[in-house]
Amino acid sequence: MPTLIKKDNRGNKRPEPPAWATGFLHWYCREGLAEEIEGDIREIFEETASAKNSRLASLQYVWHVLKFCQPFAWKKKNNKYNQTQFNNWTMLKNYIIIAYRSLLKKVGYSLVNIFGLAVGITVCLLIVIFVQYELSFDNFQKDDVYRIALKRVYPEREVNYAFIPHSIGPQLKEDFPEVIQSANLLKAFAPIVVRYNDNYFYEENILFADSTLFEVLEIPLIEGDAETALKEPNSLLITESMAKKYFGDESPMGKSMETGQGNFIVRAVAKDYPGNSHMAFDFIGSMSTFPFIAQPNWIGFDVLTYLKLQPGANPATLEKQFPEFVKKYAAGPIQQRNGISYDEYIAAGNGYIYTLQPLKDIYLHSNLEGEIKANGNITYVYIFISAAIFILLIACINFMNLSTARSTERAKEVGIRKVLGSVRNQLIGQFITESVLLTLISFVLAMVALVFILPFFADVSHRALTINFLLAPVTIAVIVLVIFCIGFLAGVYPAFVLSSFQPAAVLKGKMQTSKYGVFLRNGLVVFQFAISIGLISCTMIIFNQMSFMLNKSLGFEKDHVVVIESAFNVNRDNFQNPDADVFQIRSRYETFENEIKKVPGVKNATYTSAMPGDVMPGFIVRVPGSGEKESMVARGLSVDESFFETMQIELLEGRLFSKSFNDSLSMILAASTVAKLGLEDPIGKKIINVNNGGDTDITYTIIGVVNDFHFQSLHVGLEPVAIIHVNSPNTFINKMVVKVDPSELKASLAGVEATWNQFTKDTPLRYYYLDENLKRFYDAEKTSGDMFTIFTSLAIMIACIGLFGLAAYTAGQKRKEIGVRKVMGASIFNIVLLLSRDFTKLILIAVLVAVPAAWWGMDKWLDNFAYRIDISVWTFFLAALTAVVIGWLTVGYQSFTAASVNPVKSLRSE
């Protein structure tokens, strides 16, 4: 403790107690008492200092000061000694009254301000709800759970899969102590008919899972035992609402449900699974139902694997051990399949890179092939947050601009107030109160608007948004804080400008328009319009890209194509003869196809294993003689003779499948696949299909080459595809494609349904339109495009409200000037031009600011797509033109009104 040394009257050095402690004492201690206390402890200090040393005395002094800090010594509010404070409450009441009166005095101006701000706040609240919803995904799930993702590297491309070989998860648990449990999950690849007594429906959300599922994922059971629920083959878990749907009030436990995959016994009922998760299910069957799960598998991708790690375990450490792990277990099967050693295979540019995705991040950060449902995208979350901030900024700028622009009107008021004794702080307080009041009114309006708009917005965004996402205490606190901050920030600049006026000057009638103020105001207008123009350009580019993707020639005709799902059902009386081998008996298929083709309005019909938009299984091909390393993983598709005709895929070389040949060992390739295989003159060449399971390889002969067609979304490039006949070994029929005449759509669908019902029993017809199904690829873009349109319109609206107010103000200021000009012979047109010119200049500067920023941003966004448009200068030209025209209309109205006034009126009074 530093002790100050001072000399006393006699010239002796005297120690002084620490001044800060004395200061502290006087701060907390009431007057009167402080003096005697200080005197007393000072006396003790002196005594100790002379008896012992000054350092100890100082310590003791501080200790005393601290010990005196007790209620009896504290200053008391409103005590009889202390009445010089302002009565703040009265002053605040006065502020509010004045604010209220000044709002009423200029109703139009206030409305413009409140309306603009209310729209801005509404948009922000909408986006807050949207973002909260997006961030809420899987928050209810367990901690330390990861999903294994696979980046499959091929020599010429990479594919990111969510599904991996099913032996990996269990083996990881064996080999690594930090893996507590693993669970495999499988999604049914097609909708399945589920039946109990007379109730049968197509069900889409069917999963199959290991019995360990409940240790890894949070799935609360209402009935049944988590230990045993999914242990036995053909066990089934159903959700509460499914139990109601099929069983009504009966207890579903132990009941048998029939499905296309056999009969399942209900062993558990779970609560309905929340919608804000990356997965969804209505039914979970036991994985042990499938015999293939018992076979070891290290290279065929079939299941989603979730791992529960030790609490706090670092996933990166585990990931580092994966390459070694893969080599240890997958090297053998890879060697067996490809005929070359694992190291050679990797050296040739292949690879299996496994990574861990935190479960809670999957929804926003993962977009792999084989996701259980379509995921969100963190980029859009960021984009919308920025949009919210920008729009709020525009609204705040309006506020500041209008307030400062009006400052000359209020200059006299400020002058009088100052003369009557207002200090600057009080004026600042008054103006800030005004703006906070405005903000609060806007906020209330925004909340009312929100209640009405939210259902519409939830519809546009395709999300179950409710106001509940705003009602968390933290969110409310943040919103209230932000509202006050907006009010404060928007008010603080005008408050300082207005309160700085010199009363003598303004009362003499000297108008104070500082150059700086005009410059700032113009700068803010430029900023607003830059944001608006940027948003317009972004929206236009998003929609251009959308229409480009929807209209790009995909290599096949997607219109008027009806796809019948689960067409294999025609090969059996679903529940009467469940043992019929659906994949082998072909005769009934042919009869059905012929019957369908006879339906009036049906132009063609064909069977296929998959349609564009589906996940197609891998199909390993190799050109014989060109070395073992040349094997390539293509996508496999099996179709019948009518496929290419129905889909209108163009034949380039050779021939198509035909009934007059035996095509069971024939293969048709897409043009780019031929190139990737390095084949010249491909017709008649042999292609080996390498079998994953290690069975005998099958050799096919290339009979034809067709034009490339896009069977995946345009986010990704063309993958190689090999097409074989449905009569080939190891193929299957899944869907039937029916090409219909659009003018007879209704009749033909009815005919198809009637035929279907003749061939099946208790299996409703289920179909979709191909073009609509393909649009789902671009759902995320469509949704954000729609949302962007809304936000852009609102941003422009707010900016225009501001411009309108500003134009009105300028016109008011120039009333006399306009009058004089008119007297001197100016036409209305001259004057409108004069008033619009300045704003036009500002908008043009905004264009210069906005275009490069928007160009850069959208170029990045377009890089997400394998097939993208080039950004055209016309887009920006159009965006700028839109802004200029809207600006002119806004300003023009004001200018025209001002210019049409009879000059006598504006010049009469002086």
Next chain:
Amino acid sequence: MKGTHLGEFEELILLTVALLNEEAYGVAIQKEIRKKAGRSVAISAIHSALNRLDSKGFVESAFGEATPERGGKRKRIFKVTAFGIKSLEQAKELRESYWTEIPQLSIEGM
């Protein structure tokens, strides 16, 4: 007005104030108690007690002179009020009435 009960510590302070007569202020009271009763009492405790005695009406105070060792700060000199003296007397009487009634035996028996 708070209660007018006289606690043990308050009684001690009050007695000391009476004893010191015109010289009773914080530090003097502290020293006197140390000397007479052998108790070391914190200065803040003394002020706190004086504050209580003041609000109960047992003492009154006025500023006294300032001395250089007090850094020029005035003392607050405390005086026992008539009500204070009466309370002290009552407390004394109460004790004495107890003492007269305690049988000799029970004390020896302890």
